[in-house]
Amino acid sequence: MSDIAISFHFVQGPYVELHGTGQEEYDVQFIDCRTTEVVYAAELKPGQWARASRRWFTEWRVLVSRDGCVLLDHRFDCRGKRVYIALDTNGLGDNIAWIPYAREFARKHECQVIVSTFFNDLFKEQYPELTFVEPGAVVEDLYAMYEIGCYSPWGGPRELNPIDYRTIPLQKVATDILGLQFVELHPEVSVDRSLKAKSNYVCLSEHSTAGAKLWHSPGGWQRVVDFLNSKGYRVAVISKEKTELRDVIDLTGGEIPLREIAQILSHAKMFIGLGSGLAWLAWAVNTPVILISGFSEVWAEFTTGLIRLQNQRVCHGCWNNTRFEFDKGDWDWCPNHKGTDRQFECSKSIPPDAVFAAISSIEKTDLRQQGLFLPC
Numbered sequence: 001m002s003d004i005a006i007s008f009h010f011v012q013g014p015y016v017e018l019h020g021t022g023q024e025e026y027d028v029q030f031i032d033c034r035t036t037e038v039v040y041a042a043e044l045k046p047g048q049w050a051r052a053s054r055r056w057f058t059e060w061r062v063l064v065s066r067d068g069c070v071l072l073d074h075r076f077d078c079r080g081k082r083v084y085i086a087l088d089t090n091g092l093g094d095n096i097a098w099i100p101y102a103r104e105f106a107r108k109h110e111c112q113v114i115v116s117t118f119f120n121d122l123f124k125e126q127y128p129e130l131t132f133v134e135p136g137a138v139v140e141d142l143y144a145m146y147e148i149g150c151y152s153p154w155g156g157p158r159e160l161n162p163i164d165y166r167t168i169p170l171q172k173v174a175t176d177i178l179g180l181q182f183v184e185l186h187p188e189v190s191v192d193r194s195l196k197a198k199s200n201y202v203c204l205s206e207h208s209t210a211g212a213k214l215w216h217s218p219g220g221w222q223r224v225v226d227f228l229n230s231k232g233y234r235v236a237v238i239s240k241e242k243t244e245l246r247d248v249i250d251l252t253g254g255e256i257p258l259r260e261i262a263q264i265l266s267h268a269k270m271f272i273g274l275g276s277g278l279a280w281l282a283w284a285v286n287t288p289v290i291l292i293s294g295f296s297e298v299w300a301e302f303t304t305g306l307i308r309l310q311n312q313r314v315c316h317g318c319w320n321n322t323r324f325e326f327d328k329g330d331w332d333w334c335p336n337h338k339g340t341d342r343q344f345e346c347s348k349s350i351p352p353d354a355v356f357a358a359i360s361s362i363e364k365t366d367l368r369q370q371g372l373f374l375p376c
Contacts, residue, residue: 004046006064006072010144011084013051013159014060016072020046024066031061033075053159057146057179078111081143085178086135088149090118091209092258092277096284097302098148098174099123100185102130105178114139121259126188148174166320169299184303187284191262201234201249202359203265203282205273207241211331212295212318213274216344221245223352224272228359236264238278270362272355275301288367290358294346295319304371307358309350311376316346350376 004020014030025043030052032039040052052060064072085102087095095117106113106129113130117123120132133139150173151160158164162176175182206221208214215221225235225245237243238261240254251264261278262285265271271282272290279301282289289306297317298308310316315336318324324335334343354376361372 004071008062008072008074009142010060010076010078011142012145012147013053013055014058014062015049015051016044016062016064017049018044018046018064022046026064026066026071029061029063031063033059033061055147055160056162056177059179076144078109078143080111082112082114082139082141083109084114084116084139084142084145086145086147087115087117088147090135092119093275093280093301094150094170094277095119096122096187096189096277096280097170099127100187101148101171101174101178101180103127104180104185106130108180111143114142119258122189122262125190146177148177164322166322169303170301186304187280189262189281189284190259191266191285199234200232201236201268202228203236203238203268203271203273203278203287204245204248205237205239205271205276205278206243206245207239208274208276210295210326210328210333212333212344212346213276213293214344214347215274215292215350216348217350217352220350220352220355224355224359227352227356231359233269236268238264270359272359279306288362290355290362292347292350292355294344294350298373302371305367307361307365307367307372307374309354309358309374309376311346311349313375314345314349315342318346 004018006018008016016028018026023045025045028042028044028050029038030040039054042050044050060076062074087098099117102113102115114133115130116133116135116137118135124132150165165173171184172182222245225248228235229247234249236249236251237245238251243250243252262281265282265287266285268287270288273279275293275296279289279291283302283305291306291308293310294316295318297320298310300320318335327333332338337343358374
């Protein structure tokens with residue numbers, strides 16, 4: 001048997017490479033220790049490599065042998081080692097939802113976690129245990145790497161997500177990929193709480209990233225603004241997109257840094273919006289949220305610190321329906337009723353009066369440890 005050297009790591013799946021010369025073949029197996037399944041096996045010669053395609057966390061056993069002689073028998077153990085976790089999306093809500101679990105992974109495995117997000121400035125001060133790098137950065141000397149994202153389309157091998165992301169809460173996407181037990185964790189973002197609000201105000205965002213996420217009640221947003229004004233609130237509209245609402249503080253246009261938006265949200269009496277990144281940001285700074293949503297199921301986003309409005313008597317929840325694959329290129333995506341008078345009925349059927357009731361409930365209810373679902 002010729003002399004060989006074996007290198008291995010768990011970056012984007014378990015990987016083994018044989019170094020040396022000769023034509024002997026060696027048996028390589030990647031085994032799931034929990035199930036004892038041989039997930040992938042190969043025969044390698046020196047100068048060749050093999051990798052299992054599964055990228056989500058697995059308690060791997062890597063076995064290299066020849067003619068019954070075991071040359072390597074390694075069980076995954078990242079204690080004290082460097083692990084890279086990349087949040088593989090630029091969605092604000094996704095990044096806020098998943099960042100707490102990078103820290104949980106570091107704590108569970110007692111390892112050094114390097115993490116990349118698209119909003120590092122929001123998180124660095126709150127997660128000092130983590131080392132932050134920019135997306136796409138080259139990180140050396142890694143034992144393992146995981147990418148977190150809502151990968152699609154479905155129907156093929158589940159190499160990136162162990163469970164269809166449409167069937168689980170957004171935060172559980174991270175715990176499934178990282179092999180953690182799912183518990184809803186409240187994210188943290190950097191905000192200067194020493195600054196005090198100068199007026200009694202509410203933040204509002206009428207926009208999101210798809211037509212299916214919008215509130216399609218004709219004139220609904222203006223009626224909400226008028227209702228809030230009648231109760232003595234000023235209304236700050238904080239969407240990146242421009243607004244045509246009247247009698248508001250217009251903070252739209254995307255020129256205000258996100259940390260300043262977080263600061264503004266942190267002193268608001270409440271936030272009223274959609275299933276969007278700004279709702280997650282409001283939750284992160286402990287501002288009560290009124291979430292108007294028809295496209296997702298009630299369990300899809302966070303479940304504490306909010307009042308959720310939804311009409312379950314009409315078509316709803318297409319985002320979480322496994323019969324449909326979201327088409328991000330179709331702004332008017334409505335898989336059941338596009339082009340009919342029932343298009344977007346999930347949100348059209350949520351009346352402004354329901355939002356008024358939620359506003360009144362927030363004024364009387366402490367939502368910090370609970371959430372409310374108000375059917376419409």
